Amino acid sequence: MSASQVIGTALPLADLASGSIKRASDGWHAVLCIQGVQHHLWLKQAPQFGALYSAELPYDADYEIRAYASHRLWRAINGRPAGSTHHRLSAQQRERLALALRALDGHTDGASYRVIAEVLFGRQRIPERGWKTHDIRSRTIRLVQAGRALVRGGYRALLRPTSRKE
Numbered sequence: 001m002s003a004s005q006v007i008g009t010a011l012p013l014a015d016l017a018s019g020s021i022k023r024a025s026d027g028w029h030a031v032l033c034i035q036g037v038q039h040h041l042w043l044k045q046a047p048q049f050g051a052l053y054s055a056e057l058p059y060d061a062d063y064e065i066r067a068y069a070s071h072r073l074w075r076a077i078n079g080r081p082a083g084s085t086h087h088r089l090s091a092q093q094r095e096r097l098a099l100a101l102r103a104l105d106g107h108t109d110g111a112s113y114r115v116i117a118e119v120l121f122g123r124q125r126i127p128e129r130g131w132k133t134h135d136i137r138s139r140t141i142r143l144v145q146a147g148r149a150l151v152r153g154g155y156r157a158l159l160r161p162t163s164r165k166e
Contacts, residue, residue, distance in 0.1 A: 021047060034076040039069070089158070096143075097150070097158075103140060104147025113140045
């Protein structure tokens with residue numbers, strides 16, 4: 001979110017923890033904590049106590065995410081509950097991501113798919129015979145492939161989840 005110094009809402013800058021404002025080549029980055037919720041801001045100029053700010057939201061591919069974040073910040077500044085984040089991974093999605101990265105670590109270290117499966121799913125679930133056609137072998141291979149995709153930049157898709165309407 002970007003903010004510029006024009007008529008708008010006063011930010012409760014007193015809530016900023018020490019060290020949460022950093023100057024960078026592109027402006028100022030701040031983390032504002034209101035009611036236990038962190039809001040990340042980008043400011044063109046150094047923040048000033050008592051100044052009024054407004055949000056600048058470019059009409060680009062990230063507009064919907066920025067507008068939602070801006071609305072959450074406005075609600076928090078005005079003492080209302082911020083609401084849920086724009087996108088939250090389910091427990092199942094988080095578990096699959098963790099398994100994919102663990103599977104890739106094992107594969108990178110030279111472990112066989114069978115050894116990786118034993119570590120991830122337990123030795124008792126791995127058959128003595130029929131390993132080549134077992135569904136856990138296929139799942140393990142897919143997890144390694146998913147881990148590779150994440151490492152090659154697929155993790156960025158987690159930042160911009162696709163809309164269910166699209």
